[in-house]
Amino acid sequence: MSRLVLLTRPGCHLCDVAKEAMARVSEATGEPWDEVDVETDLELETEYGDRLPVILLDGREHGYWRVEEERLLRDLRRGGSAR
Template structure:
């Protein structure tokens, strides 16, 4: 399981921007990430559906709506 997860949904313009940032974080940190769509997971939809995209680090919410790249990189190295 990847340490980084991006929770998204289809037709979400913020999700596209978040994907780009996650790619950059992955390139800079060497840490892989995975994407999960709330359409495929009822529990994720209930938990995060009103504030997508959501970044999870080690299974915990790290942020939502945007990716704070600098903070995420810092927290990955801790």
């Protein structure tokens, strides 16, 4: 799995916006990202519910509802998920 993961669900308009932001981040850094539909994993759906999209960096929650692109770019360059 990639360092960057976007947790989504079908029909989520914020998820669509987040996918566009993740594509921009990926293009700027060359860092690939994976999308995971929480409806395919009961544990993820229970944990995140309607608090989607969620951005994970190195397996840790980096943010939710929207991609803070500048912060994510900074943290990718630093090599971690620091706030």
